[in-house]
Amino acid sequence: MTLDALDRRILDLYQRDTRLPAEQIGATVGLSAAAVQRRLKRLRETRVITAETAQLDCAALGLGLTAIVHVDLIDESARASHAFRDRLVARPEVQQCYGVAGNVDYVLIVVLADLAAYETFCAQCLLHDANVRSFTTQVVLEAAKRGGAVAIPAS
Amino acid sequence: MTLDALDRRILDLYQRDTRLPAEQIGATVGLSAAAVQRRLKRLRETRVITAETAQLDCAALGLGLTAIVHVDLIDESARASHAFRDRLVARPEVQQCYGVAGNVDYVLIVVLADLAAYETFCAQCLLHDANVRSFTTQVVLEAAKRGGAVAIPAS
DNA sequence: AATGAAATTTATGCCGG
DNA sequence: CCGGCATAAATTTCATT
Numbered sequence: 257m258t259l260d261a262l263d264r265r266i267l268d269l270y271q272r273d274t275r276l277p278a279e280q281i282g283a284t285v286g287l288s289a290a291a292v293q294r295r296l297k298r299l300r301e302t303r304v305i306t307a308e309t310a311q312l313d314c315a316a317l318g319l320g321l322t323a324i325v326h327v328d329l330i331d332e333s334a335r336a337s338h339a340f341r342d343r344l345v346a347r348p349e350v351q352q353c354y355g356v357a358g359n360v361d362y363v364l365i366v367v368l369a370d371l372a373a374y375e376t377f378c379a380q381c382l383l384h385d386a387n388v389r390s391f392t393t394q395v396v397l398e399a400a401k402r403g404g405a406v407a408i409p410a411s
Numbered sequence: 412m413t414l415d416a417l418d419r420r421i422l423d424l425y426q427r428d429t430r431l432p433a434e435q436i437g438a439t440v441g442l443s444a445a446a447v448q449r450r451l452k453r454l455r456e457t458r459v460i461t462a463e464t465a466q467l468d469c470a471a472l473g474l475g476l477t478a479i480v481h482v483d484l485i486d487e488s489a490r491a492s493h494a495f496r497d498r499l500v501a502r503p504e505v506q507q508c509y510g511v512a513g514n515v516d517y518v519l520i521v522v523l524a525d526l527a528a529y530e531t532f533c534a535q536c537l538l539h540d541a542n543v544r545s546f547t548t549q550v551v552l553e554a555a556k557r558g559g560a561v562a563i564p565a566s
Numbered sequence: 567a568a569t570g571a572a573a574t575t576t577a578t579g580c581c582g583g
Numbered sequence: 584c585c586g587g588c589a590t591a592a593a594t595t596t597c598a599t600t
Contacts, residue, residue, distance in 0.1 A: 257471060267472075271465045274429055277576065288586050293577060307466040309560070310426045316412060316459045317422075318564050324511060324518055341555045348562030355553035356479060363479055363549065367561050394518065398510035400496050403558040405464065406522050407503030409473050432593065446568055448594060 322396035477551035
C-alpha cells in the first residue's frame with residue numbers, strides 16, 4: 257500500500273473532521289468529489305483508516321476522572337503480559353493501553369466517573385491480579401489535548 | 412444539557428463508528444432514523460460530541476515511534492504552565508497532552524517517524540525551553556489500545 | 567418529542583478519456 | 584487514475600399526531 261501526496265493531504269483533513277463533504281476536500285486538494293471518495297474507500301479497505309469515531313465530552317457524560325496508570329508486572333513473559341493486556345483492553349474504562357520499554361510495563365489511560373469508580377477498577381483489575389507487582393496513578397487535572405490528530409509526514 | 416438513556420445508547424454506538432446509518436442505530440435502540448438524527452444534531456450542537464475523527468494506522472503513514480513523555484516544569488504558575496501547554500498542544504506531533512497532579516507536571520503522547528524525529532522534537536520543545544526542569548521518555552513497544560472509546564455511565 | 571414522507575445533500579458505480 | 588453523469592443511499596426539513 258503506497259500513499260501519494262494527495263492521499264496524505266486528504267487524510268490530514270479527514271482525520272480531523274470526517275463530516276467534511278468529499279466535494280470540499282476535493283476543492284482544497286484539487287480533485288473531484290468522486291476521486292476523493294474513491295481514495296477514501298481504498299484507504300478504508302486497506303486499513304490505513306482504521307476507524308471513524310466520535311470524541312465525546314467526558315464531563316457531560318459524568319466521567320469526571322481521567323487517570324494515567326503505570327503498571328509493573330512480575331512475570332513479563334509474552335504469555336503473562338498478553339493475558340494482562342487482553343483483560344485490560346476489554347475493560348471499557350480503559351481508553352488506551354500501551355506496552356512500554358523501561359521500568360514499567362504498561363501505561364493505561366483510564367476514564368471513569370470518580371475516585372470511587374477508580375477504586376473499584378483498581379480492586380478488580382490491578383489489586384486482584386497476582387501478576388501485578390505494583391502500579392502508580394497520576395490524576396489528570398486538565399486534558400489539554402485528547403485523542404488528537406497525528407502529524408502526517410510528507411512522503 | 413441532560414442526557415437520557417436513549418442519548419447514551421446512541422452515543423455508545425456512534426462513538427465507535429460514525430458511519431453507522433442512523434436507521435441502523437434507530438433499529439438497535441428503538442427509534443426512527445429521523446429521531447436519531449435529531450438527537451445527534453443536538454448532541455453536536457451542545458458539544459457533547461466534540462469532534463468526529465478518523466483513526467489512522469501510524470505504521471502505514473511512516474509514523475513508527477510513539478513516545479510517552481513526562482515533563483517537570485520549574486515555574487508551575489498558571490501563566491508559565493499555560494504557555495508551555497499552549498506551545499506543545501500546537502505541535503502536530505503531540506497527539507495528546509495532559510496536565511497531572513503529582514511530581515511531574517505534564518504527560519504527553521507524541522507520535523513521530525523515528526528516533527531522529529524525536530530528537531528534533533526534544534531539542535525544539537523541551538531542551539530549548541528554560542522552564543523545563545527535566546523530562547523522561549517511555550518508548551511505546553505496543554499500542555494495544557489507542558484513542559479508544561469511553562464507557563458511558565448509566566445515568 | 568416522535569413519526570412518516572418529501573426534498574436535499576452526499577456517496578457509489580459505471581463509462582469514456 | 585481522473586472527471587462526469589446516473590443511481591442509490593443517507594440526512595435534513597416539514598407536516599402531523
